[in-house]
Structures are given as C-alpha cells and as structure tokens.
Amino acid sequence: xxxxxxxxxxxxxxxxxxxxxxxxxxxxxxxxxxxxxxxxxxxxxxxxxxxxxxxxxxxxxxxxxxxxxxxxxxxxxxxxxxxxxxxxxxxxxxxxxxxxxxxxxxxxxxxxxxxxxxxxxxxxxxxxxxxxxxxxxxxxxxxxxxxxxxxxxxxxxxxxxxxxxxxxxxxxxxxxxxxxxxxxxxxxxxxxxxxxxxxxxxxxxxxxxxxxxxxxxxxxxxxxxxxxxxxxxxxxxxxxxxxxxxxxxxxxxxxxxxxxxxxxxxxxxxxxxxxxxxxxxxxxxxxxxxxxxxxxxxxxxxxxxxxxxxxxxxxxxxxxxxxxxxxxxxxxxxxxxxxxxxxxxxxxxxxxxxxxxxxxxxxxxxxxxxxxxxxxxxxxxxxxxxxxxxxxxxxxxxxxxxxxxxxxxxxxxxxxxxxxxxxxxxxxxxxxxxxxxxxxxxxxxxxxxxxxxxxxxxxxxxxxxxxxxxxxxxxxxxxxxxxxxxxxxxxxxxxxxxxxxxxxxxxxxxxxxxxxxxxxxxxxxxxxxxxxxxxxxxxxxxxxxxxxxxxxxxxxxxxxxxxxxxxxxxxxxxxxxxxxxxxxxxxxxxxxxxxxxxxxxxxxxxxxxxxxxxxxxxxxxxxxxxxxxxxxxxxxxxxxxxxxxxxxxxxxxxxxxxxxxxxxxxxxxxxxxxxxxxxxxxxxxxxxxxxxxxxxxxxxxxxxxxxxxxxxxxxxxxxxxxxxxxxxxxxxxxxxxxxxxxxxxxxxxxxxxxxxxxxxxxxxxxxxxxxxxxxxxxxxxxxxxxxxxxxxxxxxxxxxxxxxxxxxxxxxxxxxxxxxxxxxxxxxxxxxxxxxxxxxxxxxxxxxxxxxxxxxxxxxxxxxxxxxxxxxxxxxxxxxxxxxxxxxxxxxxxxxxxxxxxxxxxxxxxxxxxxxxxxxxxxxxxxxxxxxxxxxxxxxxxxxxxx
Numbered sequence: 022x023x024x025x026x027x028x029x030x031x032x033x034x035x036x037x038x039x040x041x042x043x044x045x046x047x048x049x050x051x052x053x054x055x056x057x058x059x060x061x062x063x064x065x066x067x068x069x070x071x072x073x074x075x076x077x078x079x080x081x082x083x084x085x086x087x088x089x090x091x092x093x094x095x096x097x098x099x100x101x102x103x104x105x106x107x108x109x110x111x112x113x114x115x116x117x118x119x120x121x122x123x124x125x126x127x128x129x130x131x132x133x134x135x136x137x138x139x140x141x142x143x144x145x146x147x148x149x150x151x152x153x154x155x156x157x158x159x160x161x162x163x164x165x166x167x168x169x170x171x172x173x174x175x176x177x178x179x180x181x182x183x184x185x186x187x188x189x190x191x192x193x194x195x196x197x198x199x200x201x202x203x204x205x206x207x208x209x210x211x212x213x214x215x216x217x218x219x220x221x222x223x224x225x226x227x228x229x230x231x232x233x234x235x236x237x238x239x240x241x242x243x244x245x246x247x248x249x250x251x252x253x254x255x256x257x258x259x260x261x262x263x264x265x266x267x268x269x270x271x272x273x274x275x276x277x278x279x280x281x282x283x284x285x286x287x288x289x290x291x292x293x294x295x296x297x298x299x300x301x302x303x304x305x306x307x308x309x310x311x312x313x314x315x316x317x318x319x320x321x322x323x324x325x326x327x328x329x330x331x332x333x334x335x336x337x338x339x340x341x342x343x344x345x346x347x348x349x350x351x352x353x354x355x356x357x358x359x360x361x362x363x364x365x366x367x368x369x370x371x372x373x374x375x376x377x378x379x380x381x382x383x384x385x386x387x388x389x390x391x392x393x394x395x396x397x398x399x400x401x402x403x404x405x406x407x408x409x410x411x412x413x414x415x416x417x418x419x420x421x422x423x424x425x426x427x428x429x430x431x432x433x434x435x436x437x438x439x440x441x442x443x444x445x446x447x448x449x450x451x452x453x454x455x456x457x458x459x460x461x462x463x464x465x466x467x468x469x470x471x472x473x474x475x476x477x478x479x480x481x482x483x484x485x486x487x488x489x490x491x492x493x494x495x496x497x498x499x500x501x502x503x504x505x506x507x508x509x510x511x512x513x514x515x516x517x518x519x520x521x522x523x524x525x526x527x528x529x530x531x532x533x534x535x536x537x538x539x540x541x542x543x544x545x546x547x548x549x550x551x552x553x554x555x556x557x558x559x560x561x562x563x564x565x566x567x568x569x570x571x572x573x574x575x576x577x578x579x580x581x582x583x584x585x586x587x588x589x590x591x592x593x594x595x596x597x598x599x600x601x602x603x604x605x606x607x608x609x610x611x612x613x614x615x616x617x618x619x620x621x622x623x624x625x626x627x628x629x630x631x632x633x634x635x636x637x638x639x640x641x642x643x644x645x646x647x648x649x650x651x652x653x654x655x656x657x658x659x660x661x662x663x664x665x666x667x668x669x670x671x672x673x674x675x676x677x678x679x680x681x682x683x684x685x686x687x688x689x690x691x692x693x694x695x696x697x698x699x700x701x702x703x704x705x706x707x708x709x710x711x712x713x714x715x716x717x718x719x720x721x722x723x724x725x726x727x728x729x730x731x732x733x734x735x736x737x738x739x740x741x742x743x744x745x746x747x748x749x750x751x752x753x754x755x756x757x758x759x760x761x762x763x764x765x766x767x768x769x770x771x772x773x774x775x776x777x778x779x780x781x782x783x784x785x786x787x788x789x790x791x792x793x794x795x796x797x798x799x800x801x802x803x804x805x806x807x808x809x810x811x812x813x814x815x816x817x818x819x820x821x822x823x824x825x826x827x828x829x830x831x832x833x834x835x836x837x838x839x840x841x842x843x844x845x846x847x848x849x850x851x852x853x854x855x856x857x858x859x860x861x862x863x864x865x866x867x868x869x870x871x872x873x874x875x876x877x878x879x880x881x882x883x884x885x886x887x888x889x890x891x892x893x894x895x896x897x898x899x900x901x902x903x904x905x906x907x908x909x910x911x912x913x914x915x916x917x918x919x920x921x922x923x924x925x926x927x928x929x930x931x932x933x934x935x936x937x938x939x940x941x942x943x944x945x946x947x948x949x950x951x952x953x954x955x956x957x958x959x960x961x962x963x964x965x966x967x968x
Contacts, residue, residue: 068125072132073118074098074140074264087117088326090261095119098139100257100367104250105138114326115270133266140264143257146215147191147234155187159259164361165252170238174248178234178255189231196225253365301329309461316464319474321346331461334392338368340463341375341389344405347467348529349490349508350374352551358384366390377551378509378529379571380404396431396454398463399444403434406470406506407526407547409570410437411586411605411625421452443469471506485523501525507533509551516541516562527554537562537580548576549589556580558598569594585619587611590627606630606645615654624648626775634670643668644773662772680772681712686738688764688781695786696760699752702785704762705745714739715768721746722763722782738766750787754795759786792828799828800836807833808852809885809968811939820854820873820937827868830857834866834966839887841964847890847955848966849883849945851876854937856919856945858959870954875922875936875946883943883967888912890963893956899926903933905946907956911965919945921952 076091091114098119102110109124123135145157161184168177180188191212214221214236221236221243223229237243243251301324304313313331316322321343322329335343353373356364363372372389375381380401393401403409415436418424424432435452438444443466447453473487479495485503493513501521507514509529516537524545527533531552537543541562548554549571558564558580566584569576575593578585582599590608597616604619609627618636628646634654641656647665650656656672664684668675691705704721719736721728721744731746748762763782770777806829813819825833834848840863848857856874859866877883891913897906897920904927905920923933929949936946947955 070123070125070132070135071120071269072136073115073120073267073269074136075118075267076261077263077265088114091117091119092325093258094260094262094264096367097258097260100365101139101254103367104253104257104365118267118270119264120269136264136266140260140266142260142263143254145255145259147188148213148215149191149194155191157184157187159256160184161187162256165255166361167248167252168235170235173238174243174245175235175237176243176248176251176255178236180232180234185232188234192225192229192231253361256362301327303328303331307331307461309465312465312468313461315468315472316343319347319468321464321467322460329460332459334457335398335460335463336390337387337393337397338366338371338389339460340393340398340401340458341380342368342371343463343467344380344401345371345374345378347471347488347508348378348405348506349488349510350378350529351509352377352531354383356383360386360388363389378405379549379551379573392457393463394454395452395456395458396427396435398458398466399434399438399454400431402443402466402470403437404571405528406504407524407528407549407568407570408434408437408441409547409549409568409586409588411568411588411607418452420450421446422450424452424454427454438466441470470504516543519543527556530554548578550574550576558582587613606632609645615652625773628665641668641672678772680770682715682770682772683717683766683768683777683779685710685712686766686779688766688779690762690764690781690783692762692783692785695788696750698788698790701747701749702760702762703745703747704764704783705743706764706781707741707743708738709740711738711740717766717768719744720765720767722761722765723748724757724761725763736766752790754789754792754799756789757787758789759784761785795828800832803829803832804836807850807968809850811851811854811879813854813938815938817873817937824853824855824871825850830868830871831859831866834859835864837966838863839866839964839966842889842962843960845959845963846966847959847963848968849874849876850968851883851885851939854939856947856951856955858955872947872951872954873937874919874951875938875940877941877943878939881942882939883917883941883945884912885967886912888965888967890959890961890965893961895956897921901926904928907952909952909955909959917943917945919947919952919955921949922946 076087076094078087095112095114098112098121102112102123107123110122112119112121121135121139147155147157161181163179163181163184165176165178168175195212212223212225214223214234223234223236237248301317304310307313309331313322313329317324317329351374353370354376356369356373356376359372363369366389368389372381376383410433415432417436417439418432424435427435431454435444435454447456469486471486471488473484474490475483475487476490478491478493480489483496483499483501483505485501487503488506488508490508490510492510494507494511495515495517496519497517499519501519501523504524504526505521506526506528507530511530512532512534514527514533514535516535518539519537519541521542522544524547525543526547526549527535528549530550533550533554535554535556537557538559539561541558543564545566545568546556546564547568547570548556549569551573553574553576555577556579563581563583565582566586567578567582568586568588569578569592570588572589572591575595576589577595579598583602585596585601585604587594587604587606588608589611591610593612593614595614595616596604599617601617601619602621604615604622606613606622606624607626608630610629611631613630613632614635615622615632615638616635618638620639621642622632622638622640623642624630624645625642626645628648630645631649631651634650634652634656636654638654639657640660641650641658642660642662643650643666644662646663648663649666650659650668650670652670654670656668656670658674658676659668659672660676660678661668662678662680664679664681686708687710689707689709693702696702715738717736717738719733721731728746728748744764746762748760750756761782761784763780765778765780768777807825813823830848834846839846844860844862846859846866848859850857854874854876856872857868858870860869861867888911890909890911892910894908894910895906897904897908903923904925905923906929907920909919911917911919921929922931922936923946924931931949936948940946
C-alpha cells in the first residue's frame, strides 16, 4: 500500500535557507551603523531625514481597517523613536503611508537603516532543534529587564502563566529528545528566540528556567548597550503589519504663498495636532454631540484620522491627557516611581504633569494604557477640580445599591460630583462604579463643570463654568453664575467687587497670589496649588467656606471666613485675621499656624498634624492620630478621642474620650503546613495587644470572601481568646493548589466615628490526588471520547494543534486491556493522525513518543484493528517515481507499513511533505527522524492498534 495521492509540495531546506539568509541580512541592518544604500525613497531636508513607510499587506485589506491599523502603527513607531532617543523625531499618517522625520542631529544613520529598524513587526517566537515554532504574544510577557550573565549583557523576560506554558512545551521537547542517548545532544540543546528578524540562541542546560527567557549573555552576546533599550522595546506591541520604505508623498504647492502661523507652544510629535473644525462624522446624531463639539472647541479632544470615536472606552492615560489640557498643565514631575512600562509610554510626559497637579501619586503602580472605570474617573475629576470635602457623609449615594466595592475616596468623590450635578447614576439604583467610561461620557462630565475657557487678563464678561488661564487676571464687578477655575498658568488674581454664590477654584498654580477687595463675596473658595498660594481678603471682603486641598507647598489665608476645611496633606498653612465658626481638618502631616480665632477646631481624620495657636479656640476635638497642639493661644475645652495626641497649649478643660478600639491588637493565626489529598483545613486564631475588652464583629474568610455562617457580630475580644474554623474541600482534577484563610475584626469606634479593622491571612498549599488517581475514575468517559474518525480540515496544523492528552491516551490504551509480546505497543490514531508509542506492559502502558503522521486517505483508509509489527526493511521501497525508507510492516501478509514521506527515487530528499491528515493508500507516512526511531526501537512482534 505504498502508492500515494497528489499533495501540496514544498522544500523545507530551501525555506530554512531563505529564512537564515533574511535573518542575517536583517540583523546586519539592525545592529550595524555602517549600512548605506543609494536611497531614492528618502527626502533629505536641510536639518532632517524624511522618508515614508508603507504597509506590506494583502490586496484585499479593507481600507477602513487599514487606516485604523496605520494609526496604531504610527503610535508604535513614535514609541520606538522615543526609546531610540531620537529627540524631535515625528511620525504621521499621510494617506496610506506613514511619513517619518528624524532630525540629523539625533542620528548618524541613514533613512534605510531607520526604515528597516522601525518597520520590523517585532513578532516574537521560539523555535526548537526541529525548527518547530511557538509564537509568543505580548500577553505572554509579564516584564523585561536588563541583567548580566557571566559578565555579559543580557535581557531577562519574566513570563505570564500563558508564556510559561508555551516555553515549558518547547523545553519538554528538548528534554525528551536529550533523554534518548541515541540522539545528537549537541543538536538539541539550543532553543532559538526570534525577535523580528533578529535571533538569539538560548542554551538548554540544568539552569534553564521555564518561567523566564534570558537572551544575550556569554552564550550569544548582545550588541554593546542593547540591554539598555531592549527591555522596554520588548514590552511594546508589535506592528499590525510589516512596513517598507517608500517615497515621501509629494505635497501640492499653494498657488499663493502664505505665511505660516507661529505656534505658541511646540507640538508634541506623538500628539495629534489641533483640528481646524468641530465637524467630525461620528459626532452627528450622537447623544452627547453638543458636549463632544464643546470638547473639540476647548481643545480637550483631538480627532484621529477624522474621527472622535466617542463610544470608545476612555483609557486612564487619555483621561489624564484630557484633564491636563483642561487645566493648562505645563510643569511635570519625575515619573521614576511609576511602573517601568509607563515611564517610556507615549503619555509619560502627561503622567509627570498629573503627578505635579496631584491627579495621581508619584508611586502609582497601575498601567495607564487600560480603560478607566467610572469610580476611577470620579476620583480624577474630583482631584482635578478640587471637589474635596472634609465631611465623611455620602448621603448622595444612599439610593444606589452597588457602592460597596468603592473606596472611601471614590465614594466621597462620587457624592461631591452628584451633589453638583456632574454625575448621574446609570439607573435609579445603580451607579455602576466598575463599568468602563466612554470618551463621550468623560468629556460630558468636564463640560458640565467647565464649558468655557478665557485667556483674557481683564475679562469683562464671564460665563459660569469657565477655566481662566491668563497669568495675570483682574476682575471688577463680576457676578458669577457658575464655577470659575483659575488654572495652572495663572499666578496673579485680583478680585474687585466680585460676587460668587458658586465655587472659585485655584488649581495647579506654581505661585498663586489672590487679592480680594471692595466687598468681594465668595461662597466657596477651593485652593489647591501645585506650588504655593497666598490669599488676602481686605476688611470688606469675605469667604463663606475655604477649602485647602492637595499636596505641595505653603498656603496662606488672611481675612474673614466662616468655615475652613483642610483636606490637604504635607502643607504649611497660615490662617490669620479671622473669627471662624469651624475649622475641620482631615488631611495628614500639615503644619497649621492658626493666628485667628475659631469657635471649633476638629481634627476628624488623618495623622501627624501640628497646630500652633496664637489665637483663641472654643472647643478642640482631636480624633486624628498623633496630633500635636502647641503655641501661646488658648483653648476652652480639649476633647481628645484618639491615641498619640499631645496638647501643650493652654486649655481650661480637658476631656479624655479615647477609645483605643483595635489599636495595637494583633491576630496570630495557626494553620497546617498543607492540606493533604482528601483532607480538611483547621485554622485557629488568638489575640494579643487588647487594651480594653471590646465587643466587635469577627468574620472568617476563605480566598477573599466571607465564609457563609461564620460571622459573629457580638464577638467579645480579650487577650488570649481563641477562635477556630475547619474548611472542607471537594477534590477535583483541576482544583486550586492552595487556599487563603483569613480572619477579620471590625469595630465601630465611637470616639472617632470610624470603622477600624484588623485582618490576618495565611495561604496553605493543597496536595491533590495524582493524575493517575483521577484517570482510573475517568476511564468510562474516555472510552466514549476516543474516536477513529478524522474530522479535521486536511492541514498539518490541525494535527499539530489537536490531539488527545497524554493522560487520555494512557487511560484509553490501558482501559482497552491491550497486551504485547514486547515491552512496546503502538497506537495509530486516525482521528488526530498521530502514532503513539507506549512502553510497559498490559494495564501499565506509559506514553513514550507521539508522532504526527499521514494515514490512509478516505477512499483507501488504514484498516481499523489490532495487529503486530511483522518485518523491517532498511532499504525501503523504490519505484520509478519515489523512494520510501526505511519500512516497518504491520498486518502480516499485506503491504501495510510505516515508512518515510515520498522522496525522489534513490534519495532521502523528500518532495511530498504531506502529513497530519489522511493522504496515503493505507500506509502510514512519517518524517525521516520519526520512522527511523520506530525502525530502531520498536521490535518485531510488538502490538499495533489501529483506531
């Protein structure tokens, strides 16, 4: 049965040769600086290299998809140029190409060099000694960093779980090959990492890890200095298609010369330029069309390829960029405390601005390239427009049933925005804090706060909800019918006979000075400079509520004010010239110089505040940890409600209302080293550091969730008391390999009005039953599962990607009760076109090898049955059209056999590579290495099962 059907032909040796040659050529282009060509596709401007890159795509590529992918490619190329240190370089989509401009001062290389380097897709894969490839996506890379290996530069890539699985599969092939002493160890002990057109070999030895990839080092050195940029390069997305150099599109010369308008600020090459129109096709008919047009008019939104994409989720980075634009941010702090991947992102400059403005913290570890949730947007909006509140109540959220997952700051931000009409629920009872927010929804929120901007120094007419940006602003006789936000560029503000029943906000200034005169009246003044602020009210002017927020430099206020709320942290605050009704402090680590008088000063939250008095305070409530009160002033009554407070200022009366609550309480948890297969887990907790016996709530947790029926709302907490819980498990084959047991104490402290908690948790490994244990119980199901019918798509890749698991194969072959006259047994599986070789004995067969093969075609199938290996023929069979060798026969007295794929007569050079699907006249076609293994290892007389 050695005849064959006509099949697709190829030449793997030729392909491999081409691949090696193209890889070497690309490596020369990428890693040398002396590569030069006669570049007709390059326009050399006086100070820049200019060239264009066109996508290499199929002819049927959809034009809309092409534009979308070109925009993505332009972004990636901009990121690459930033990593290359090409200062002043830019990339822009021009029709169906990307035009690139690189200042000559930034490079000594040619346009051809940069076209090859920037246009490489940078796909990643690993191939083994048989040139079998395993593709890696960016989702397989957790992180990448520079390192050294035996003193040589290297890059270490930590893999995610999916990446570890892929590398393990490749590694296991090498280990299996090396385990056979007859194989060539020198050939198999290398894996090759492909990064675009560049390759690096990785030695597979005892130190090789399946959890990471290490490229470079002394085994295959990197180019000097490459490890400095490669980690960040590797974490970028690959291009959607390869790009090749082409001519720069020719611009149409204007008929009449025009003088270009000088930009007020340099244009960021990675930021789309301001559109000249608000007419975007995807705005028309949209529910937020008016807000979107206003967003474009204000410069908050900038279209991409003529579209606003209002229904796209707004990413955290995009939200920050939009808010920076709204506030006129220019100053940026260091981003060195952020995640490494964010420090090199196209939006890293805006992250620095956001840190400076206090929109995010300097050590925020999130990725900003992901969609923002509604709750996250609430916080960003509240920080941007100083909606800070000292009060803890969030009554505005009482109608919503889905706020339990929100943090305290998220709840307070949402409550403040709802009270001002900025935010609504998604229904009468749902706030949907975890939902993603669209670009339209985010811009609508901003427009509800500030629907106008004004850059005049002395505006005569101001609408409510206006952002003012002139460095020096003087307002006379103005009456506000909405909020005024004095943004980052503003330094000097003069208010003369101004009346505002809304909010006046100072946000992001470096050195703000506000002087108010002639009966100026302000309902709420929120002060949150990036640097310092000094507010002076003359004796005819006043503020009802003063809010001092944010983090940064000093804030001074002089003048009449009824209520003061200090939510700021880390500031020096000077208050003088007032007799206030109430001063409320909720921030931390402030130095507050109170030179005026107040009926009540309440430190409700925070810690580490120092208050120095030179005036008089009626009642002082200290419910913030480690508050210090000193100075020459006088206090009527001091009500101390929190531990660690020190009062040296003079006080007529002192009240000690300190409830230590859970302060100092420690939970000690005892658990076993592991949970044995089929066993249970008993955890025990004991308590120490209890200052006073309290009645609190105690809850047992498992894997982050409260255990049903294990909550005690009247738990009497004393030193030495214990509590225990036993967890039972349902053991399954793919169950979790560990469990986290936790115990929480909750206490509503009446002294502070806060809910205190102490939590302890330990993770315990779970020892599961073995795969064999489960296999014995799965036999009946597997016997029904295994089939002999081929249902594939007649491609080799189908066989490569579809097969029974090792466990399934071993359970099936043993459950069938097959025996053999040797310690080998062979199963030809027609369903997935694999030959599986087992070693062992009846009832104890273990899978040793599995090969992709080609069995009999549909019209000439390999017969189902049980037979034996009947003969071996090293010389094989030769006809006038082909040679196959060696040959290993089965079904005695017939022509059925295992043999190689078809070769040119008298040679071992294959010309028909068909395998992985039914193709022959009944024989089993195999690769050379595979049939040789069968010939050399499987004895005559071994059982052969065809099914």
